[in-house]
Amino acid sequence: MRARGGKDLYRQAAEVLASRRNAVALTGAGISVESGIPAFRGSQGMWERFDPAEYATIGAFLENPAKVWEMLSEMLDLLVRASPNPAHRGLAEMERMGILRSVITQNVDGLHQSAGSRKVIEYHGNPLELVCIHCWKRYPSLEKIGERIPPRCACGKILKPDIVFFGEPIPWIAQEDSETEARECSVLLVVGTSAQVMPASGIPRIAKEHGAFIIEINPEETSLTEKITDIHLQGRASLAMERLMETLRNGAA
Ligand code: APR
Numbered sequence: 001m002r003a004r005g006g007k008d009l010y011r012q013a014a015e016v017l018a019s020r021r022n023a024v025a026l027t028g029a030g031i032s033v034e035s036g037i038p039a040f041r042g043s044q045g046m047w048e049r050f051d052p053a054e055y056a057t058i059g060a061f062l063e064n065p066a067k068v069w070e071m072l073s074e075m076l077d078l079l080v081r082a083s084p085n086p087a088h089r090g091l092a093e094m095e096r097m098g099i100l101r102s103v104i105t106q107n108v109d110g111l112h113q114s115a116g117s118r119k120v121i122e123y124h125g126n127p128l129e130l131v132c133i134h135c136w137k138r139y140p141s142l143e144k145i146g147e148r149i150p151p152r153c154a155c156g157k158i159l160k161p162d163i164v165f166f167g168e169p170i171p172w173i174a175q176e177d178s179e180t181e182a183r184e185c186s187v188l189l190v191v192g193t194s195a196q197v198m199p200a201s202g203i204p205r206i207a208k209e210h211g212a213f214i215i216e217i218n219p220e221e222t223s224l225t226e227k228i229t230d231i232h233l234q235g236r237a238s239l240a241m242e243r244l245m246e247t248l249r250n251g252a253a
Contacts, residue, residue: 013215013231014247017099018185020213025091026203027105027112030192030218031237034085037078041194046075056220058165062133065158067152072161072208076127076141079109087191087217087237089116090245095119097248101185104178106193108198112208121181123200127161139164168201182206191217192237193225202223204228217241 017023029039047056055061061068076203083171088120092115102111102119103246108127112120130139144151144159151159164170178200182188188207195201201223204214209230216222216229217240225232233240 005225009231009233010243010247013233013244014114014212016215017094017189017244018248019219020186021099022185023094023100023189024181024185024207025094025100025103025189025191025213026193026200027091027107027191028193028195028200029107030194031087031105032085032107032111033111033192034236034238035080035082035089035109035111037107039192039194041196052166056166058167061160061165065150065160073145073149076145076161078214079127080142081083082111084110084111084115085238086110087241088117090241091189092116093245094248099248100189102177102181104181104200104203106197108161109115121177123164123178125161125163125171129162130159133158134159145252147197177198178203179206182212183210185212187215188212188216189217190224191241192228193218193222194220195222217244218235 033039035115037046038046055068055071061233072176088111091100091103091112095117104123105112105119106123108124110128112224128141130141130144130151132153132155135153135155137153139159182203183206185207188204190204204224205228208214214229215231216224217233217237219234
């Protein structure tokens, strides 16, 4: 049952977080929009410019790595210059307050770690490492930036960023850890995800089935909002998180 109106929703959300604690956050591209990194879907999204069938599947990468690397270099360039916004910082503070136990992120931008979050599960990998598609040797991305596209391993084969393309499995440790977090948390804070991509989109349902209270922060309604979400804080991540943190600091905690 979704809370609507009545007692201030931020106060209700803060009270649930402060009393239950043991919260986990699931984040998506929307949390980093205000750090200058576009989301994937929607009118300003990456997939408006780059067809995911041509740029985001492992098949497309293997078929034409140079083409996919053009998009990846643009993305890496944006990521290395981005800094965390108040939403990332709010989650890090919530962890320090002993309310949040972990962040599961679909993002590959590293901004939760930059903001100070300590337990971060990177569900879709991390592009700061490149891995050879042939011999699996790994390299720090920074070592290869500026080299020819596509970057190559010492063995001569193509390097792929260590992120999950469509058609690739989720790193099993990330999947296992996320499912454990979803089963064991008392509150799930879902921030800035359209929840359209499996298996990450299944995490809120696992949490709900195991008794978690679901708080969603998103300017839009998603497939979760009507069915799973208990409180929808409708707004941009940075403003919503600032208001939630202020309420938590001012007493609900
Ligand atoms: N604050 C909070 N949420 C926002 C903001 C904002 N400022 N701006 C946009 N959003 C919301 C949108 O309303 C949308 O629901 O963020 C969500 C972004 O959705 P997607 O672009 O689908 O991103 P995400 O859910 O992370 O995508 C999942 O899809 O293509 C793959 O691998 C990619 O990890 C990604 C996965």
